[in-house]
Amino acid sequence: MSYTPMIQQYLAIKAQYQDAFLFFRLGDFYELFFDDALKASKELEIALTSRNGGKDEYIPMCGVPYHAVKQYIKVLIDKGYKIAICEQMEDPKLAKGMVKREVIQMITPGTIMEDDSLQPKRNNYLAAISSFPDESFALAFSDLTTGEVKVTVVNGWDGVLQELDANDVRELVAASDFPQDSRMILNEQMNLTLSEEDETKIPEALQHLSAGIDQDKLLTALGRLLSYLTTTQKRSLDHLQQASVYHVQEYMMIDPHSRRNLELTQTNRGKKTYGSLLWLLDDVKTAMGGRRLKQWIEKPLLDQDKITTRLDAVDALKTHLLERETLRDALNGVYDLERLVGRVSFGNVNPREVVQLKRSLDQIPAIKKTLAAIPAPALQDYAQEMDPCESVRALIEQAIVDDPPFTTSDGGMIRAGYDETLDRYRDASKNGKRWIAELEAREREETGIKSLKIGYNRVFGYYIEVSRPNLKLIPEGRYERRQTLSNAERFITPELKEKERVILEAEEKRVGLEFQLFGDVRLKIKNEAARLQQLARLVSALDVLQSFASVSDANNYIRPDFSNDRTVAIKDSRHPVIEKVMKNGFFVANDIQMDQSCDMLLITGPNMGGKSTYMRQAALTAIMAQSGCFVPADSACLPIYDQIFTRIGAADDLVSGQSTFMVEMDEAKYALTHATQNSLILLDEIGRGTSTYDGIAIAQAIVEYIHDHIAAKTFFSTHYHELTFLDKKLKRLKNVHVGAMEENGNVVFLHKVLKGQADKSYGIHVAKLAGLPDPLIARADAILQELEAEKQTAPAEAREAVVQATAATEVDEPAQLAFFNEPEGTDMKKPAKKEQKVLRELEKIDLMTMTPMDAMNKLYNLQRALKH
Template sequence: MSRMMQQYHDAKNQHPGMIVLFRNGDFYELFEDDAELGSRVLGITLTKRDGSIPMAGVPVHKLEHYLGLLLRAGHRVAVCEQMEDPDPKKKIIHREVNRIVTPGTVTDDGLLDPRAPNHLVAVAPGKPGFFGLAWVDLSTGHFAATDVPAPRLQDELSRLSAVECLYAEGLTNAVSQAAGTYLPKSRVARPDWTFDPATALAALKTHFAVGTLTGFGFDDAQSCLVAAGAVVIYLQETLKASLQHIRRLRPHRPDALLTLDEVTRRSLELTRTLRDNQRDGSLLSVLDRTVTPMGARLLHDSVLAPLTDATAISARLDAVEELLKDHALRQSVRDQLDACSDMQRLTTRVSTAKAGPRDLAAIARTLRHLPAVKAKLTGRRSKLLQDLEKRLELCPDIRELLDKAIEDDPPHIAKEGGVIRPGFSAELDELRALTTDGKNWIARYQAQEITRTGIGSLKVGYNEIDGYYLEITNANETKTPPEYKHQKTLKNAKRYYTPALREYEEKVVTAQDKSRALELQLFVTLRDQVAVQTPRLLNTAEVLAALDMLAALAELAAARNYVRPAFVEEPVLDIRDGRHPVLDQILPPGTFVPNDVAFGPDDGMFWLVTGPNMAGKSTFLRQAALITLMAHVGSFVPAKSAKVGLTDRIFTRVGASDELSRGQSTFMVEMTEAANILNNATARSLVILDEIGRGTSTYDGVSLAWAMTEYLHDTLACRTLFATHYHELAQLAASLPRLRNYNVLVRELADEIVFLHKIAPGNAERSYGIHVARLAGVPGSVLARATAVLGTLEKGHDLSNVPAAPVAAPDVTRPIPLPTPATPPRIEPPKPKIVQPPEAPRRKSKPQAATGPSLFGDGDDVPF
């Protein structure tokens, strides 16, 4: 084995489970199994070294690109760098791993999504039926933990969208079974000792320099602290840098947040769409009008974990309302924030000694905007804006230091020079003068020697081989002073040097190297000085993030004519002219049809919604849930008015899906989701059901839907919207006093129907499935046959009486799908065919004064 391959194997042995990128000249090379994996993941050519060792490589200048591909595929990477320049006298170059990059520990902007968190999680065994869970976003320093019931582990992992997960080797099977497919691609089975309670807790206490975690809101016996300690140990081993930006461990308190399980988050398309798993088209994409990455990440977390404390929600709404009403204030604040950089991730890179000159320059530029931001917040009425103004630290000492030291537009790499401003260091200025004043010195020296020797053609020159020299033509050779030392003979001239020239040459040649070395030293010292101020900078970053989110929600409300929701303690929901927040922005202006929803003592708590496919039932159900969620985030909502009862959970059971990887059919998934609702919903929950029992026989399905409806109505008594094609369920209105029948109106025009997209009392008697099949392009012969069969069924005849289908040639052409006619804006809806009993007069409820533990909430996801 060659000495170079021995270096490679040493690096592999020291970093088990990692891909080693081995620097060799202008390439990072991969060998053996790494090469074969790299060829598949990176799409690079697989070759062989020495005829037998698999090898592949990537250019040095494209390292970050290929690192991103490896990280997104879930791999961890060790970069083995050449630590010295090649030397012909040495047979082997010294190499060592100087950089470890994993999906959960990356801090480089180019490898991160600026608008989403990047979570590393750890799972530890807890008391029976529980796991300890801890997570950190190393790029921002956010660190939190909680004990999770085993059935909730998947939901929490889904909420966090973890990119890397740690667990003890001995716990591999237990974690895999509990987390299932929600474990990220990067799964790291760590030595069991790193999850030893005593070891992990000691690491945690040492990092925070405390004797107990009680001051952070934990009991030292909690299993989540073991997970948190394991995270710290992993970061210390992997990062090999300061973790001072991880300032505290926050307790995650689910009781202070509106609970959304993974099914609900996916069904409501909160951050990603169901169809293509993209951000565009999700609720977050239409809500997000933030102008900083910090604010975008906070909004992302807030959408996934809304508040449930009335005081904290009201505080946000007060701030949003003040910013909404004062357009000049809102615009000025957003302009200032738009000029700010990502202080959270910049500060993290500074504290981990990974920041470059441009990072410090970006911090300096951001700090210059803080006085204007603080001035705009002074004298505000809302308590939350007042608190943000108090917490916003201007950091004038840091700003002054950076303004004096760092150029406005420095190079990316400190070693290149040009980072430090003139006047900051006298020594550096002197060295720079030597390198920049060379031409002037040469001109002066040449003029001096011409005068002294009387040789008018004498010139002073320089090249890399001869250095500085004096050149005299052969015609003037006799005038050469005796102190000139001969250096080189040319065809028509000779070159000389003098002690003064050699002395100056030594100064100039070394001045540039000395200048760059000194400049690098000054930069590192500056970076260390800024790193000491990490807590202050991160606090400022949190304030800017909160202000950005509030101003963005106000901007959204202004642009879309949203209203402030009113909160009450009673589990009611009264939305007038509600609009789906996503479709309302995507569809052409004025085309979305608004609808009301009213839950309460006089309006019923269970709405059974029937009507044809494509008529808007699912949209109506989802918009009620999304408006409720937005209100709990602290956002204004798309409606004419909205009164929302505080909600503890939102559940959804929508559509058909299967989990073949788990051996679960569509119907099994449907029943599992229904069971989760029936077992966990409370009187304060909002339940959205879009079809139940459709994956089995009609009689089974109707029976299950009937029984679940009774259970939700009688036992749970929660607010429920249930869309169904089982028209038989409408009969339950006679026996369930809080159930109301509603349907989506249609207008029948000859052989066509018009969807009015309007919800009205009563139930539909038809689903118009054949019409929808026609729109989808089903062949005409199939539609005709289906119509004949439907006619027989509607007459109550047995299917054995259906005449045999005529033998016909296959359709040569498929009917052109007919578009749904545009909704007439002023068509009076027809009277429903089944009339509900007269509604009792609406009883007005007075809002109650809400109380809560804190203005800023208790959840780790809510820093204000």
């Protein structure tokens, strides 16, 4: 098939960008052809047409207007596609033959620079990966919008997934031979856009970004990343910062499942920020502070000195309320410095954004002065390190007007007095227009035509317009006829044309010179990018610290302490998010106590009683503390956890063909194979996805394995009351339960965590609360009574087998009934001393003046006194 020259040009360019939509510029439209057109018309919901491609063949075509292209690009980027922008490189009117075209930029999910496609408080990371025979991987990350570049090495595929998830990566660059099964996991489970780049040598122009890195693994991943950016962006990347090396061992490791289970940055239901830990702690005043806050939450620190430095700053800001409010007011005037510097360096900044940069710098002296007034070394360091970049601020103030236009096309952004030549052009233009106005007045006076006017259009330039009834008043030979209208005539004079030439020449030169001067200002700012980026880092971190202080002050959080012996001692711990969203504003606080003699809490109690809440608040408190924030409690002493693992909730993974139970086992396996003695493990209802005895066996084996082989601090929530005997077998395990009581046939949840085991699960009561039909509830109650009766009347041999197989709670019954039985070798008329003491205590109790909670606690203590 012989295509037209233009279609042949299109196909030649498209061959180089097979994995992207090619936006092919034709006049005022970007056109797409062939398969691109078929797919884009569906994704963008635009009309599909056709075009004669040569001879009699019509090829599919669709297009979008060039002035509205951003909104269409955003749609495609959000869906994970890539776009190659192919522009006309010469004026079609001046071109000889086919207009020259070439791709000027690739836009991908990891390289998007337009604000419409970015979330202000989230980084937009592009990552590159290199794998090695020792099963290690090097990862390089870049946020093109801020210029940030960082690299690390991780061990194992799980480490790769964890880092990609923690950094919210949108696009991953890998070698062309990257394994297909790994591609599927990244694409289907993490929704990543995958790109290929085989070049791993760092481009010569960007060699300086690798200064100080001597690991070949890191250099390989960094080279792949920078080569991809150079190939796709086709413009200066001077704003990229020197690559920083970070080690995953410096931060608390939180795997993707745990991150979602704990709802750190978004909720599981609805995928909204509202209701997450990020939402709770977000009282930042800047977009870059929002991004830094997210980073700190997702990567809590392990270095106690660094944590203490953050806590010292938060403590000082929390205490100095007036200074904190002054600081917050100043931060309110700071725009997104990081992304503004990125846009300046990338060349797509507009005049108004340059003024935003200046207004941001205006606030720095006030911020430094406020920090200097707070006697805290941590904050004094911030004040000293902040460079106000006065030369940049002064340059913008001198060069750019206070209220410039959005675009540079029509000028109007350079301040008067900044450039002498520009001022002359402006004066010529201004005086010329004044001369036109004076000419109009003079002509009206001399001709007597009051309606005479002088106008302008781009086709004819300046003209004198006289209405048809007044034509007879024009002196012979005074004007030269130029254009005839239905109700008027237009004229020119040699003098008017000369002045027009002067005015238009001055106007054209003014606009061109303004554009040039703006470019010079942008270049001078770009040369100071490193200073501005360092300032942005300090301001964003300070913004997070004041946010921590403000949230801590508003919610009565306290400063945590850290233990060296793995002790957990939290007095009146609260779940920070639930407490905040509760309508009645009352949250039942609970103590969390795990000293050196206790590594595991076995938690029993009814559904909806608060077991999962209790577990989650323990984890969130640790994350907040190690991020540098105060915590929701009356006092808190915590170990520094190296990792947090959670298995909470039930969910099928239908895409991977995994049942709820299989997902549960996978997440449990991940915790058991990666946890250390310094980790925190939360396991909720392990074994519920299979038969009762299978579930009990698996749950007990997991508890024993963690206790005997890992010794991590562990919260194990279960409905298997048969497991509560383990506190007698495992010396570092203790039973606790969430309190509940029956009242008029209904269950009342006390949400209080008490020592010992729960007496029952109240499952039928919860079903009743859920609104199941009354006949169904009655039938379930009858069945339960039958089952319990069968259990009590089972033959001794069978009962003993059940006791041994499931570790049933009946083993505790003799001890519980000892009060009512005659102790061996004692006289019934003369109870043992222990029983006598309990009887005396029982006599003193005034039940009518006690709350249900106090009564339960008293009964528990009396029972314990009998047992020990």
